[in-house]
Structures are given as structure tokens and as C-alpha cells.
Amino acid sequence: MDTFLKATAGLIIALVFYLILAKQNKDYSLILTVAVCCLLAVCLIGYIQPVVAFISRLQILGQLNVDMMKIILKAVGIALLSEVVSLICNDAGNASLGKMLQFLASAVILWLSLPLFTSLIDLLEKILGAI
Amino acid sequence: MRKIFIFLLVLVLLPVTAKAMEYTAPQAPLEAERYMPEESASFSEDLWYVIRSSISHLQPSIAEAVRISLSLIAVALLVSVLETMSGMSKNIIQLVSAISVGILLIQPSNTLLRLGIRTVQEMSEYGKLLLPVMASAMAAQGAVTTSAALYTATTLFSTVLSVGITKLLIPLIYIYLTICIANSAVGSDMLKRLQSTAKGVMTSSLKAFIYIFSGYLTITGVVSGTADASAVKATKMIISGAVPVVGKIISDASETILVGAGVMKSAAGVYGIITIVAIFLLPFMQIGIQYLILKLTATVCSIFGSKATVNLIADFTTVMGFILATLGVVCLLLLISTVCLMKGIT
Incomplete structure (x- = not known):
């Protein structure tokens, strides 16, 4: 406190x-x-x-799967960092740099989460195949 | 002359061999037999035994449900950090969160759904063995019309429900879950509408089914029960009036036979009810535990978690609730039919 x-x-x-x-x-x-x-x-x-x-x-x-936690932790860290730096860029009068950083952060998070998407699709394929 | 004729008739009837009909309930399936008492005491004691043995097997289900709950809380806690953010990354993180929750919950949901389907099929199979026994015992008691009507209704509704669950409701549940995950990830109005439509179709179809079945039973029970009661009364009056001297004795003896058939029918019915409860109870409790713990998890996560994540957990809880309702409907259908067949003519 x-x-x-x-x-x-x-x-x-x-x-x-x-x-x-x-x-x-x-x-x-x-x-x-x-x-x-x-x-x-x-x-x-x-x-x-x-x-x-x-x-x-x-x-x-x-x-819980350790890999899943690592992915989520990294994604949250990247999101936080990109948000703060983007705001600093806006303060500096360079909104385009800030926006670009946000795009980059989103792309990195999506790239990091690819294993999660793959796991979900595999699960759905297995379940729907069994029906 | 008349007295000689009656004497000869009695002489002819006396040596006729008597055959006893046996109405016993079919043996319980192996899975359910584990939870049933070895020796039958009273109905309430047998029922209590089934409940106690089912509860003693719940521990692995509770452990699994708590494990999933803790994983969900961990994901919701991590993602909750981003609630104050407003950028594009927030939407992407929400997508990742939805996928993570989907991965955590879809496998257990599938396992419990399969368990529900198996239980429905087992109950239907047992019903197909039990109900003919009950219907023949009821017919032997004199309620021919009622037994035929009840047996036909139960077999029809049971078959329709079994096929409806396997061919329509199960695929609809998977479609609903996929739409829920997509809606949580993307947050689209169209997906929200599709989600509520799918949910509406599932719940309305189940409600409509139970209303139609209860209505049919009520009407059939009143109409055919009255007809059978009148027929039995009329038959007894005819026997009593037509056969001189011994007509009343024969009429009373026939009533004893009907009472005997009723006792055997009741015994078979009681065993049948215990067996149905034994098949139904443990799967119902396993799914119920998951449902309650998920509901609690959604409540805990709502304190700090994002709205989309909490709503997704709530959607999976809805699916568990739906599986519980389906199991309950099938069990209720069988129990109501068995009790109606046990009740006999009013």
C-alpha cells in the first residue's frame, strides 16, 4: 500500500x-x-x-498444460508492453508508429497462439469425426 | 335334470390343470448391478442403498471438475489484466482466451455428453425389456386397453426421444458450442443470434416432448382406465349372474387371481424402478457435479474476469444443464410409464 x-x-x-x-x-x-x-x-x-x-x-x-500458460503469459506481456509504448508514441505526436506497434504485437500474439488454434481444431476434428 | 347337468359340468372342470404365470422384471445391466443391493429389503431401503453406492463413486468426477475449474480461474486471472486496455491487442488476447477456455472445456464436455448418450441408450434398452413384462401383467389383471395404450405410448416416445437425441440434439449441441467459442473470440451480433437460436431450439424441443408425453399419458390413463374398470366390473357381474350357485364364488376367485397378478406386477415394477434409478443416478450425479462446479467457477471468474470469458464458461454450463435435463426426461418417461403400469385400473 x-x-x-x-x-x-x-x-x-x-x-x-x-x-x-x-x-x-x-x-x-x-x-x-x-x-x-x-x-x-x-x-x-x-x-x-x-x-x-x-x-x-x-x-x-x-x-494445466505448461505450454498453454506460457503462451498466455507471453501474449499478456506483449499486449501490455505494446499498449504502453503505443501510448508513449501518441504522446510524442507519432500515432502511426504507435498503431504500427499494435499491429506488430497482434501479429506476434497470433503467431504465438498458433499451437492453441491447432490443438482446438484437432480436438474438434476428433470429436466431430467420432459423431 | 338341471342339477345333473351342473354336476357333470363341475366334474369336467375340476380336473383341469392350473398353470401359474410368472411376471418378473428383467435382470439389471452389469453396469447398474454394481450399485444395486444384493438382497432386496424395502423399496426405500433399496433406493437409499443405490444412492449411497452411487455417491461413493463420485470422488474422481469431483477431482476432475475441480482441476478444470482451477485451470479456468488461472486463465481468467491472466486475461483480466487486460480489462483496462483499449487497443487492438485486447481483442487478440480475448481471442486467445476464448480458444484456451474452449480447449479446456470441450474435451470434458464431450466425455460427459458421451456418458449421457450411453446412459440414455442403456435406459431405453432396459425399458424395452421391462415394459412388456409390466404390460402383460397389467393385461392379466384385466386392464387390456390401458396396458396396450401405455405400452405403445412409452415405446413410441422412447424411440422418438432416443433417435432425436442421437441424430438431432447431439450435433446441435456441438454446433452450439462451436458458435459459443467463435462468439467469445470475435464478439459478433450474428453469432450471438445464432447462439440463442440454437439454444432455443434445444430447450423448446425437449420441453415440447415432455408436455406431449405427459398430456398423452393423462388422457390415455383417464379414458382407457375407465373403460377397463367398467369392463372388469361387467365381467364379474356376468359370471356372478350367469353361473348359478357357484357364480359368486367363481367371481370372487377371479378377483383373487387379479389381485395376485397385481402383486407380481408390483414386485416386478419395484425392481424395475430400482434398476432404472441405478442406471440413471451415477451418470446424472457426475454430470451434475461438473455443472455445479462450472457454475461456481463462472461466478468466481465474474469477479475479476472479462465478460466474454465468463459468458463462454456460462455457455458450457448451459450445455451441461441441457445434458442433465435430457437424462432426467428419459428417466422420468420410464419411471412414469412403469408407475402407471403398476397402478393398474382405478
Whole structure:
């Protein structure tokens, strides 16, 4: 809770600095944004780790396929990262780069999920073939 | 002269050999025999024995259902992180989530569906053996019209339901599940409409079937039961009036025979009911456990999961509920018919 309150306070201070810097030098304000995002990502990892550990425990108890969990974890990570970077690109005034990154992220996620699609189709073929 | 004639008639009738008819219920199938008591006590005790032995075999089903539930919660937790996002990646992740949930649930759903079909077929096969016994015992009791009407109705409806389930409802269920996964992945209005149409067709057809069957039984029972009761009464009056001196005795003796046939019919019917319950109960509970745990999982996932993922789990729960309803309908059909045949003429 303390970490969250400190992070929120730091964010507000960074926002004030951003507003001051933006009037004088937009490049520095963008660098400030990137730096604050990275710091917040470090804080996020601290909170996400126990959640991921809990999910791993559920995965072991549920005997869930490890490959499926890895695919979903990677996909979620790619989606989060692409969203944040895309927003930074929008802030920098380059929406097209941000959009392109989102397209790339979607393509990578789809490529990662190909084994899942294949498994589902194989299952459906097996079931429908038995009917 | 008249007295000599009656004396000679009695002399001729006396040496006629008597043959007893035996009405016993068919042997229970091997699968169901494991859950039935070795020695029959009372109806309630036998029924309780069947329930207890079925419950004792539920543990693997519970473990499997809990395992699937934990896997679903893990997937829903991971995907829930993206609820705050708004980009294209969110839709792609939703697609991945739908495929993952589909993979986790389609195999167990298929296994339980196959179990449901097997149970329906076993109950139908046993009904084909039990009902002729009950119908002949009922006819021997004097209810010829009622037994024929009930037997015809049950055989017809049982066959129609069995064929309808295998040829129509099962493929419809698979189509419904495929549409549900696609709708969860893509989120299209057209798929949503197709999904609700398929669900409507499945539930309406089952409801219509049970309404028609109950209506037919009610009408048949009232009309033919009244006819049979009048016929038996008339026959007894004729015997009593036509045969002098011993007419009343013969009429009373025939009533004893009818009561005897009724007792044997009741014994066969009770065994038949216990057997039907033994065939039906364990599969019903196995599917019921999966249904309840999936419902609980959907409730838990709704706290943090995405709407599409939760709806997909709920759709699979609906399918489990439908399989339960189908099993219940077939069991009810057989039990109602058996009880009606046991009840005899009013």
C-alpha cells in the first residue's frame, strides 16, 4: 500500500514537471514520461510476481498444460508492453508508429497462439469425426 | 335334470390343470448391478442403498471438475489484466482466451455428453425389456386397453426421444458450442443470434416432448382406465349372474387371481424402478457435479474476469444443464410409464 501511495505521489510530481518541461522542451518531457513509465513498470513487477506465482500454483493444481500458460503469459506481456509504448508514441505526436506497434504485437500474439488454434481444431476434428 | 347337468359340468372342470404365470422384471445391466443391493429389503431401503453406492463413486468426477475449474480461474486471472486496455491487442488476447477456455472445456464436455448418450441408450434398452413384462401383467389383471395404450405410448416416445437425441440434439449441441467459442473470440451480433437460436431450439424441443408425453399419458390413463374398470366390473357381474350357485364364488376367485397378478406386477415394477434409478443416478450425479462446479467457477471468474470469458464458461454450463435435463426426461418417461403400469385400473 505504501509503495502504491509513493508511486502515485511520484506520478503527480512527474506530471507537474512534464507540464513545465512541455512548454520549454517537448523532447525532455517525453524522456521524463518514458523514465517514469519504466520506474512504474519496476513497481508493477513487484506486485505482479506474487500473482504470477499464484497462477503457477493454480496451474500445477489444475494440471494445466505448461505450454498453454506460457503462451498466455507471453501474449499478456506483449499486449501490455505494446499498449504502453503505443501510448508513449501518441504522446510524442507519432500515432502511426504507435498503431504500427499494435499491429506488430497482434501479429506476434497470433503467431504465438498458433499451437492453441491447432490443438482446438484437432480436438474438434476428433470429436466431430467420432459423431 | 338341471342339477345333473351342473354336476357333470363341475366334474369336467375340476380336473383341469392350473398353470401359474410368472411376471418378473428383467435382470439389471452389469453396469447398474454394481450399485444395486444384493438382497432386496424395502423399496426405500433399496433406493437409499443405490444412492449411497452411487455417491461413493463420485470422488474422481469431483477431482476432475475441480482441476478444470482451477485451470479456468488461472486463465481468467491472466486475461483480466487486460480489462483496462483499449487497443487492438485486447481483442487478440480475448481471442486467445476464448480458444484456451474452449480447449479446456470441450474435451470434458464431450466425455460427459458421451456418458449421457450411453446412459440414455442403456435406459431405453432396459425399458424395452421391462415394459412388456409390466404390460402383460397389467393385461392379466384385466386392464387390456390401458396396458396396450401405455405400452405403445412409452415405446413410441422412447424411440422418438432416443433417435432425436442421437441424430438431432447431439450435433446441435456441438454446433452450439462451436458458435459459443467463435462468439467469445470475435464478439459478433450474428453469432450471438445464432447462439440463442440454437439454444432455443434445444430447450423448446425437449420441453415440447415432455408436455406431449405427459398430456398423452393423462388422457390415455383417464379414458382407457375407465373403460377397463367398467369392463372388469361387467365381467364379474356376468359370471356372478350367469353361473348359478357357484357364480359368486367363481367371481370372487377371479378377483383373487387379479389381485395376485397385481402383486407380481408390483414386485416386478419395484425392481424395475430400482434398476432404472441405478442406471440413471451415477451418470446424472457426475454430470451434475461438473455443472455445479462450472457454475461456481463462472461466478468466481465474474469477479475479476472479462465478460466474454465468463459468458463462454456460462455457455458450457448451459450445455451441461441441457445434458442433465435430457437424462432426467428419459428417466422420468420410464419411471412414469412403469408407475402407471403398476397402478393398474382405478
